[in-house]
Amino acid sequence: MDKIGRGAVQLICCSPIIARRAIPVLPDAQQEFYAMTSIHQRGFIKYLGSLRGRGHLIVQGHDQAPDAIAYQIDGFQDRACRSAAGQIEGDSTALAQAFKAGGALLTLEGGLQLDVVLSDPGGGPTAEVRVNGAFPL
Numbered sequence: 001m002d003k004i005g006r007g008a009v010q011l012i013c014c015s016p017i018i019a020r021r022a023i024p025v026l027p028d029a030q031q032e033f034y035a036m037t038s039i040h041q042r043g044f045i046k047y048l049g050s051l052r053g054r055g056h057l058i059v060q061g062h063d064q065a066p067d068a069i070a071y072q073i074d075g076f077q078d079r080a081c082r083s084a085a086g087q088i089e090g091d092s093t094a095l096a097q098a099f100k101a102g103g104a105l106l107t108l109e110g111g112l113q114l115d116v117v118l119s120d121p122g123g124g125p126t127a128e129v130r131v132n133g134a135f136p137l
Contacts, residue, residue, distance in 0.1 A: 048075035048082070049137040053109040057094050059101050065094035071106060073114070075135040084131035088118070095121040103132065112136055 054068040073086030088095070088106065098104035099118045106114045106129070114131050121127040 046077045048077055048084075048135065050074045051086075051108060051137070055109055056107045057088070057090065057098055058105040058107060058113075059094065059097045060104070061101065062094075062097055064107075065091050067091045067094070069094070069106065071108070071129075073129065073131060073135075075131075075137045082135055084114075084135040086129055087126060088116075088129050089126045092121060092123060092125050095125070095127045096123065099127065 051071065051073045054070050057065045057069045059065075067090055069088050069090035071086065071088045073084050075082065075084040077083075095118060098116075099120050103115060103117045106116045108114065114135075115133050116129040116131055119128040
């Protein structure tokens with residue numbers, strides 16, 4: 001590697017994300033260590049697990065949907081923030097009601113209830129969901 005002079009700045013990585021960061025030129029041994037440790041300053045997203053099964057959707061102001069709702073919801077943690085999202089499949093009328101209401105309770109197989117917000121099912125039997133509040137994993 002060429003020595004540019006004390007205090008000079010040189011890009012040592014061709015990745016477009018990392019290339020925006022200028023890394024100071026250090027002696028060769030220090031340069032390698034600096035590049036390896038300075039790139040990874042962001043946290044990692046941790047996969048918490050998945051909930052899968054059949055449950056029921058309860059929309060405020062409506063009766064519990066008569067047919068079971070199949071669900072798969074994945075949970076993640078990014079630093080101290082937890083999030084969960086997934087997909088549900090079931091009666092298209094119940095999904096449309098839940099979307100119009102701005103949310104619903106999804107009762108899982110074990111009786112636990114999750115507060116969910118649905119994407120527009122567009123008249124179909126499936127919808128994307130986002131969990132509000134606590135995720136049990």
